[in-house]
Amino acid sequence: MIVVDDLRIRFGDHDVVRGVRFSVEAGGSFGIVGESGSGKTTVMRALAGLNDAWDGYLQVAGVPLGRGRNADLHRRVQMVFQDPYGSLHPRQTVDRALSEPLLVQGIGDVDRRIRKMLSDVALPAAARFRYPHQLSGGQRQRVAIARALISEPSVLLLDEPTSALDVSVQAEILNLLTDLRAERQLTYLMVSHNLAVVAHLCATVGVMSNGEMVEILSTEDLRAGRTQQPQTARLRALSLEMN
Amino acid sequence: MIAHLVDRAWLLSDSPQSRAQAALGSAYRLWCDFRANGPAFLGLVVVVILLLAAAFAPLLATHDPLIQNLGQRLQPPSADHWLGTDELGRDVYSRLLFGARVTLGIVFAVVVLVAPIGLAIGCIAGYYRGATDAILMRVTDIFLAFPRLILALAFVAAIKPGIGSAVIAIALTTWPPYARLARAETLVLRDADYIAAVRMAGASHRRIILRHIMPLCLGSLVVRVTLDMSSIIIFTASLGFLGMGAQPPSPEWGAMIATARRFLLEQWWVPLIPGIAILVASLAFNLLGDGLRDVLDPKQD
Numbered sequence: 001m002i003v004v005d006d007l008r009i010r011f012g013d014h015d016v017v018r019g020v021r022f023s024v025e026a027g028g029s030f031g032i033v034g035e036s037g038s039g040k041t042t043v044m045r046a047l048a049g050l051n052d053a054w055d056g057y058l059q060v061a062g063v064p065l066g067r068g069r070n071a072d073l074h075r076r077v078q079m080v081f082q083d084p085y086g087s088l089h090p091r092q093t094v095d096r097a098l099s100e101p102l103l104v105q106g107i108g109d110v111d112r113r114i115r116k117m118l119s120d121v122a123l124p125a126a127a128r129f130r131y132p133h134q135l136s137g138g139q140r141q142r143v144a145i146a147r148a149l150i151s152e153p154s155v156l157l158l159d160e161p162t163s164a165l166d167v168s169v170q171a172e173i174l175n176l177l178t179d180l181r182a183e184r185q186l187t188y189l190m191v192s193h194n195l196a197v198v199a200h201l202c203a204t205v206g207v208m209s210n211g212e213m214v215e216i217l218s219t220e221d222l223r224a225g226r227t228q229q230p231q232t233a234r235l236r237a238l239s240l241e242m243n
Numbered sequence: 244m245i246a247h248l249v250d251r252a253w254l255l256s257d258s259p260q261s262r263a264q265a266a267l268g269s270a271y272r273l274w275c276d277f278r279a280n281g282p283a284f285l286g287l288v289v290v291v292i293l294l295l296a297a298a299f300a301p302l303l304a305t306h307d308p309l310i311q312n313l314g315q316r317l318q319p320p321s322a323d324h325w326l327g328t329d330e331l332g333r334d335v336y337s338r339l340l341f342g343a344r345v346t347l348g349i350v351f352a353v354v355v356l357v358a359p360i361g362l363a364i365g366c367i368a369g370y371y372r373g374a375t376d377a378i379l380m381r382v383t384d385i386f387l388a389f390p391r392l393i394l395a396l397a398f399v400a401a402i403k404p405g406i407g408s409a410v411i412a413i414a415l416t417t418w419p420p421y422a423r424l425a426r427a428e429t430l431v432l433r434d435a436d437y438i439a440a441v442r443m444a445g446a447s448h449r450r451i452i453l454r455h456i457m458p459l460c461l462g463s464l465v466v467r468v469t470l471d472m473s474s475i476i477i478f479t480a481s482l483g484f485l486g487m488g489a490q491p492p493s494p495e496w497g498a499m500i501a502t503a504r505r506f507l508l509e510q511w512w513v514p515l516i517p518g519i520a521i522l523v524a525s526l527a528f529n530l531l532g533d534g535l536r537d538v539l540d541p542k543q544d
Contacts, residue, residue: 050439074445087436091458093265097437101444126258129265134257147440 001026001155001187002047007056009042016042017054018211024204026154029181029188031202033195033235038208040191044157047189048079060155075105078148079157083164084140088132094118094143095128101151113150120183121146121176138169142176149180156181158190162197174200195239199223207232276538283534289527297343306334308341308494317510326516329503335516338494342517345495346524349410349479349488350472356414358468361421366452366460368422369429380426387419391478399487409488413475424467428460462539470532473525480521496521 002024009017017039024030032040046054049065058065061076081087088097098114107113118128121142132140141161148156161177162170178201181188192198198205199219207215209231217227227233247253248267255272259265278284296303305325312332320327326335368379395412402408432438433456441455482488483497491498496517503514 048439048443050442074443077443079440079443081436081440083436087440089437089455089459093259093262095262095265100441100446104441104444104446104450124258129259129262130257131265131269144440151444 001028001061002030002189003057003059004043004047005057007043007046007054007058009039009046009051009054011053016211017046019056020208020211020213022206022213022216024187024189026187027185028204029190029202031190031192031198031205032208032213033192033198033205034208035235036193039211040208041159043208044079044159044189044191048077048157049073075151076153077155077157078151078153079159080141080144080148080161082160084137084144085132085164087144088140090132093129093131094123094135097143097147098150101147105151107151117146117150120149120180136169137165138172141165141169141173145173145176145180149184152184153186155187155189158188158201160192160194161190163192163194170197177201195222195235207235273538277534280534280537282530283537286527286530286532286534289523290531293343293347293524293527296340297347300337300340300344304334304337304340306337308333308337309492317506317513319510319512327510327512329499329513330506335499335513338499339496339517339520342494342496342499342520343524345406345489345493346476346479346521349406349413350475352410353413353417353475354468354472356410357418358421358464361418362425362457362460362464364418365422365425365427366429366457369426370433370448370452370456372430376426379422383419383422386415389416391416392481395478395482396485396487399482404487404490406489409479409482412482413478417471417475420471421464421467424463425460428463429456432456432459466532466536466539469528469535472528472532476521476525476528 004023005021007017007020008015020039020043022030032043034040042051045051047058047060047065052067060073063073065073092100095114098117099110102108102110102113114128115125118125123139123142123146127135127139127143132143135143141164145161158177162173165173174197177188180186188201190198190202195205199222202219204216204218205222206213207217207229215227215229215232217232221227222232222236225233225236227236247264251271253264254268256264256268259268277287305323310333312328315324315328315332316330318324318328318332324334324336326339329335329338364379364383368376368383391413394416395409398408398412399405402411438451438455441451446455479488480495480497480500483495483499484501486498486501489495489498491502499517500514500521503510503517506513
């Protein structure tokens, strides 16, 4: 479903991503972990079409990506952002945020779809006409997930979707994402610095360090500590210390 | 629906049932914040009174503002002439009312011309960045470099003295700060995640600018425009005072001071009254602008 081959991204004369390759099969879930500045979010933004300055080969749903995007691709790939406080337009109600993708893509039946989507992400119907400042962080992230899923994409990019939330809400959102993936046969690509979060949601994990993907391993191997590379072992040790 | 407009509970409802209710509710909350600010509310009241005075000047005036009566010149305020008469025996109160039309007319003509232009240029420059930004901002810089009064004088000399020339001169030198303001806001907003989200949904640049970025720039623009209105009022009066704005016999506050300044020592009330009108009007717009800034400007949160 997602193929990334020899992806290279430079910001100025600084190589941020150097030859990353991995692939995710349809319905799979792949997590990218790494320290801050390792280039993991940059990879995701290139796949999202938010950064056109990349070299290499990207393919989503069998279609190689070019520099421009077509409407079909907009529909197939959606993203949930890290900060639920910054990812909702402050002057638009939940209703407006959810109807915008439908209007842009000419999908009809707006009212019914919004009501269904709200119940799918377990938001009360009363939240429909609220502004973001009237919602809690967890509710906002549910709105962001609803907005990403309302145009029925097949690939969902998750950029640290729980890191801005407190721990009890994190678990709710992770469970919601797990359920939605099962219901809708979604392919997930998730970026996080929290190994526990990635392990909860993803079957395979890629470890990035300094712009390179140093190791790809299964979640079981990661849990059991069967790591090949020192960077992975270090991340794992750090994560165990934190918990 | 109309009945709901006076229903506080409906407006402040925690779970609005429609977009209209949500929008009205948030407008009502803004209004409550604004009303709590005493000086700003006073400013609004004065501005509304000025607008009403200008709109209903023919009904409110006690005399024709243009009729001269040389037997009654330079009268002090009396029951017949509430604010006295000028050097040609015209009723100052009536002239003041009709002068409000000229002043507010110029102010609103300038704002209507200038605000959309500044907003559009600023948003486009900030959104596209790169060459578009460079070109638009250099054009803005060129206009910013014009000295306002000299440009106005040049216009008046080149075309003809009058309200039209004054409006054009003020408009040409007023829009650049709005463009810069809108650009600065847009530069920050364009990289926000919620803009990235609509971009990923496939929205066109036009749609993103018009529907998602511009509404967020409006708040600070409205504040800035309101604060600028007072300087436009003073500038209009200055042009009138120099004889470059509204032409006699049309009543204009600046021109009224100019012709009456010879009597400043003996009949001091004749130039003083239009001076007070200018002061009150510009002060009212300033207070209103300050109050709007407290309510609308997100940077204060």
